[in-house]
């Protein structure tokens with residue numbers, strides 16, 4: 110029995126309009142975390158903090174006034190938006206999510222509602238505008254990351270307990286509305302807003318506002334997508350409302366983690382987008398990546414394929430340097446992922462959950478009647494076990510755009526697909542031709 114909600118989910122089930130279909134078909138995105146935090150890169154007063162670099166203000170307990178002094182040093186002389194867009198194109202990402210404003214409150218666009226913007230730095234120019242144009246010129250969609258929590262705004266509150274809190278937070282919500290309307294007006298090609306910094310009590314007690322923001326942005330930019338992390342309902346329930354319905358257009362809870370391909374198949378019922386860091390937990394630029402494990406390109410690739418195999422998107426994070434260039438590890442990663450996508454992107458873009466039982470060799474993805482096997486683990490048996498749903502047969506198998514491989518039926522709805530003759534030396538894709546029998550003929554009695 111459902112309870113009445115004023116600020117719960119606006120819609121039940123997935124969106125199937127063209128804009129959402131494009132969001133879904135894009136599948137692979139990149140995050141750009143860029144702000145004042147890139148200048149200190151995890152070090153403050155001679156001490157290196159191992160925590161997330163974009164949280165350095167918090168770790169080192171730096172007062173806002175002192176932190177914002179960094180604006181005087183903000184002058185990315187090596188920044189070239191066209192080079193950034195080329196790098197994204199070469200990686201094969203279809204969209205880029207840019208931190209317009211992170212928790213620190215520094216805006217990459219010349220907002221007229223605060224002094225804490227690029228306009229008041231030596232760089233002066235509209236960085237966000239340059240990025241939006243460059244990415245769009247390369248045919249790459251632009252999504253905006255926006256942190257509601259703003260450590261530098263005097264009216265931000267973690268909780269609302271007193272009349273003063275209430276008055277201040279009301280001013281804060283108006284300030285935030287103004288910034289969001291500014292972003293939607295100045296950059297109308299933006300396709301998505303990804304809200305962060307919405308976990309505190311102050312927001313949970315103002316679910317109405319989160320509902321208002323979703324409706325306001327959708328009115329200003331028809332088709333725009335909004336992440337579930339913005340939303341709190343009448344009772345402060347986040348992401349999924351008190352009736353269990355997903356709010357926003359896609360679940361955005363998988364940050365540095367992924368749903369289990371066997372135990373968490375429920376996620377295939379809705380749209381979702383995961384995001385990941387290359388080190389264990391660094392979104393902004395950190396000068397010392399030796400402090401944690403750094404994922405290899407194949408480990409990044411596996412997470413991308415894992416997400417798509419369960420009907421989700423994956424956003425891989427980049428933390429540009431203060432000078433506007435990228436660290437070599439990130440340049441190499443973009444090249445490596447891009448080379449693989451050039452050969453195998455067919456099993457990623459526009460693909461979805463196949464609905465077949467997960468196997469140890471890797472993941473299935475599917476587009477219409479094409480089922481792809483993306484192999485990460487080669488069995489000593491040289492046979493890749495494929496179990497199909499009742500009434501489904503594997504007719505043929507072939508290495509992507511290459512020669513076919515032998516398929517032998519081993520039992521009811523079970524096949525052995527042969528490994529390729531030559532060891533590919535990297536994750537590879539086998540494309541299956543299947544036949545889904547109308548009337549199920551069960552020859553095994």
Ligand SMILES: C[C@@H]1N[C@@H](c2cn(-c3ccccc3)nn2)[C@H](O)[C@@H]1O
Nearest residue numbers: 142161163164305306308364384392
């Ligand atoms: C997408 C990522 N989300 C931000 C974040 C949020 N949190 C966090 C930390 C403690 C409680 C709740 C949320 N940790 N990192 C990161 O700074 C980055 O922007």
